Amino acid sequence: MHVSANRETCTVSSLCVYRAPEVFDQDDEGQVVLLNAEPPPEQHEGVRDAVRSCPTRSLSIDYEVG
Amino acid sequence: MEIPEALRGLRKHSAVEVTLPSGDVALMVTRYKDVRSLFADHRLSRNISRRQRPDVARISADNELFADPNINPDPPDHIRVRGLVTRAFTARRIEALRPVAQQICDELLDQMEAGPRPVDLNEAFAFPLPIRVICRLLGVPAEDMDTFRYLVDGFLSVTKLPVEEVNQCREGLWKYLGDLIDAKRADPADDLVSGLIKARDDDNNRLSEHELRFWTQGLLIAGYVTTASQIGAGTAVLLHHRELVKEIQQDWSLIPTAVEELLRTQIMGSSVGTLRYAVEDIPLSDGSVVKKGTSVLLSEESANMDEDVFTDPFELDIRRTENHHMTFGAGLHYCAGAALARMELQVATKALLKRLPELRLAVPGEQLPRGLGGFTEGFTEIPVSW
Numbered sequence: 319m320h321v322s323a324n325r326e327t328c329t330v331s332s333l334c335v336y337r338a339p340e341v342f343d344q345d346d347e348g349q350v351v352l353l354n355a356e357p358p359p360e361q362h363e364g365v366r367d368a369v370r371s372c373p374t375r376s377l378s379i380d381y382e383v384g
Numbered sequence: 385m386e387i388p389e390a391l392r393g394l395r396k397h398s399a400v401e402v403t404l405p406s407g408d409v410a411l412m413v414t415r416y417k418d419v420r421s422l423f424a425d426h427r428l429s430r431n432i433s434r435r436q437r438p439d440v441a442r443i444s445a446d447n448e449l450f451a452d453p454n455i456n457p458d459p460p461d462h463i464r465v466r467g468l469v470t471r472a473f474t475a476r477r478i479e480a481l482r483p484v485a486q487q488i489c490d491e492l493l494d495q496m497e498a499g500p501r502p503v504d505l506n507e508a509f510a511f512p513l514p515i516r517v518i519c520r521l522l523g524v525p526a527e528d529m530d531t532f533r534y535l536v537d538g539f540l541s542v543t544k545l546p547v548e549e550v551n552q553c554r555e556g557l558w559k560y561l562g563d564l565i566d567a568k569r570a571d572p573a574d575d576l577v578s579g580l581i582k583a584r585d586d587d588n589n590r591l592s593e594h595e596l597r598f599w600t601q602g603l604l605i606a607g608y609v610t611t612a613s614q615i616g617a618g619t620a621v622l623l624h625h626r627e628l629v630k631e632i633q634q635d636w637s638l639i640p641t642a643v644e645e646l647l648r649t650q651i652m653g654s655s656v657g658t659l660r661y662a663v664e665d666i667p668l669s670d671g672s673v674v675k676k677g678t679s680v681l682l683s684e685e686s687a688n689m690d691e692d693v694f695t696d697p698f699e700l701d702i703r704r705t706e707n708h709h710m711t712f713g714a715g716l717h718y719c720a721g722a723a724l725a726r727m728e729l730q731v732a733t734k735a736l737l738k739r740l741p742e743l744r745l746a747v748p749g750e751q752l753p754r755g756l757g758g759f760t761e762g763f764t765e766i767p768v769s770w
Contacts, residue, residue, distance in 0.1 A: 327716070329466070329470070329715070329716045329717075329718050330470035330471075330473060330474065330720070331712075331718050331722055331723065332473065332474060332475040332478065332722075332723040333722075333723075335474075335475040336475060336723070344474045344475060344476065346471060346474075347467060347470070347471045348470045348471050348473065348474040370708055371708050373423075373424075373712070373713070373714040373715060373718035374424065374714075374715055374716055374718065375424075
């Protein structure tokens with residue numbers, strides 16, 4: 319899985335940080351910070367949940383292999 | 385106590401015409417898909433000032449809340465201001481407030497246990513908690529809470545109070561905030577209002593004096609009544625369904641999904657606050673078109689009951705995991721305080737059901753009085769015993 323995050327459109331809902339804390343963090347202003355663009359399989363479910371919940375669709379899964 | 389029957393079948397069409405309390409007509413968008421995408425659509429403007437858009441629908445004839453002519457909350461101004469505010473609502477800062485909320489809950493429950501029964505849950509718990517948390521976050525002194533609450537209740541009245549009293553409250557709140565800002569400017573602290581003042585004083589282009597006051601007001605109000613009403617109404621719904629309370633008490637890890645489900649099926653809300661104005665024609669999912677110049681409401685309640693998105697939407701399922709409800713909106717106007725509200729609701733629900741395991745409604749749920757004619761329509765009184 320390869321994940322990306324768009325800081326330009328991030329509106330600081332914090333949902334991704336709660337759903338996949340190993341993958342997403344926030345800077346001091348609250349904008350999303352991607353910690354790991356290629357998370358291990360056990361974190362995939364949390365990432366998918368975070369992607370679905372983002373209110374500005376600022377997160378995406380670019381591709382999923384294995 | 386139940387999800388309103390009026391919400392069934394509403395999504396046959398993408399939008400229905402509704403009459404607002406003012407008598408003006410607006411188009412209400414009903415389907416999840418449309419609501420979610422329109423929340424993020426720049427063709428819908430949040431500038432609903434009659435002075436700038438004379439044909440925009442009014443929410444009520446007397447209350448111009450959300451229609452401040454000096455504020456244009458569309459981008460890019462919205463982004464400039466929002467960034468100053470959201471930094472106070474990061475997950476890290478919210479989690480730092482969790483023990484504060486827990487401590488406030490403990491104190492309120494101490495007082496409840498020492499006092500008479502039945503007691504009104506709103507007065508004893510649901511309203512004091514969020515106002516104390518938001519006062520702490522913003523830096524409002526605790527001794528101002530009662531005055532502040534009276535002014536805000538008046539400010540938020542759509543049809544509940546006489547127009548003279550609403551206006552007095554609006555002016556009183558505006559003056560109160562001016563005084564608060566003066567006090568914080570003279571004696572800054574580590575709080576959000578001091579932070580906003582600093583942003584204003586460091587760079588005149590970042591925030592005008594009017595915006596400084598307007599946004600302080602917006603934060604105070606947004607952080608208070610909505611959360612309070614949801615704590616009260618959500619708890620009342622749980623207590624009405626005793627079996628759900630028992631389920632949670634056997635497994636506290638259900639608290640987050642239960643809180644989300646109570647938010648999805650929220651019965652205290654009202655979508656009049658979503659009023660927007662179409663600056664271009666916008667096509668909807670059933671092929672109809674929102675014409676330029678139309679006033680539009682985005683129905684969170686209807687979207688949250690969309691059969692195409694939620695399995696058995698009219699079932700209250702506290703274990704529901706696929707629950708991306710529209711209660712906090714979507715797009716760049718997504719509720720800035722959502723994470724704060726979630727945290728408070730989780731702490732409050734657990735604290736109440738843990739500390740008072742036998743907590744119950746002291747009157748039948750159907751008899752709880754609703755506060756109609758406000759922007760939130762929670763229960764005005766929730767007598768409980770244990």
